[in-house]
Amino acid sequence: MRIIQVSDASAGAQRAFEIYEAALAQGIKVMGLATGATPIALYDRFVASALDFSNITAVNLDEYLGLTSQDPQSYHYFMQQHLFNHKPFKQTFIPDGASSDGQQAARAYDKILSQNPIDIQLLGLGRNGHIGFNEPGTPFDTTTHLVNLTPSTIAANARFFDEPAAVPTQAISMGIASVMSAKKILLMAFGEEKATAVAATVNGPVTTDVPASVLQTHPDVTIIIDDAAASKL
Numbered sequence: 132m133r134i135i136q137v138s139d140a141s142a143g144a145q146r147a148f149e150i151y152e153a154a155l156a157q158g159i160k161v162m163g164l165a166t167g168a169t170p171i172a173l174y175d176r177f178v179a180s181a182l183d184f185s186n187i188t189a190v191n192l193d194e195y196l197g198l199t200s201q202d203p204q205s206y207h208y209f210m211q212q213h214l215f216n217h218k219p220f221k222q223t224f225i226p227d228g229a230s231s232d233g234q235q236a237a238r239a240y241d242k243i244l245s246q247n248p249i250d251i252q253l254l255g256l257g258r259n260g261h262i263g264f265n266e267p268g269t270p271f272d273t274t275t276h277l278v279n280l281t282p283s284t285i286a287a288n289a290r291f292f293d294e295p296a297a298v299p300t301q302a303i304s305m306g307i308a309s310v311m312s313a314k315k316i317l318l319m320a321f322g323e324e325k326a327t328a329v330a331a332t333v334n335g336p337v338t339t340d341v342p343a344s345v346l347q348t349h350p351d352v353t354i355i356i357d358d359a360a361a362s363k364l
């Protein structure tokens with residue numbers, strides 16, 4: 132794992148931006164993208180830049196089940212707002228959270244992933260070490276699957292919703308095997324509340340209790356963290 136430690140999230144976004152600039156110059160074709168607060172500053176930089184994504188296919192990690200793409204809380208909506216409305220991509224894919232059959236939507240997404248092998252996968256980090264919506268205990272060999280979110284993840288996501296009861300309890304997520312199939316992985320984590328998960332990811336045993344710890348076994352992982360997130364290393 133290559134660790135890049137920066138002073139704050141803004142400096143981290145800048146470093147990530149430079150990695151994408153180089154990757155695009157090298158001709159990558161498929162970018163695995165993420166949602167959450169962490170990548171917003173990176174997407175802002177993409178939008179403000181002259182980078183051209185019109186030959187790039189984007190595949191997103193996950194989506195809540197039970198929200199339509201027009202729902203402002205959906206990850207579809209998030210991606211439109213922060214990136215896709217501003218920068219044309221060749222194609223964009225996100226799991227279908229409006230499907231009445233989450234299992235079927237997961238299988239359909241696996242087919243899309245098999246046709247679009249990921250060159251560089253962007254990841255945030257859950258406070259419990261989850262990546263995408265792969266919660267602790269998820270086997271490392273999972274592909275896209277239907278997830279029952281843990282109480283801690285539901286609580287962490289509640290900040291984006293008007294009322295706690297509106298927070299979805301299920302999601303469709305790329306699995307750990309899907310993430311690990313990416314040629315390169317870039318994980319970003321900022322702030323004190325990520326410090327425990329960062330330490331377990333980097334220095335802890337490789338265990339399904341900390342899904343991100345599997346990244347220790349991938350040949351090309353870069354982790355960008357700020358001083359606060361690095362404070363327990």
Ligand code: GLP
Nearest residue numbers: 166167168169255256257263264
């Ligand atoms: C959610 C998303 C993850 C994201 C995590 C951290 O659970 N499914 O992909 O990495 O939250 O979010 P944030 O970046 O807002 O801390």
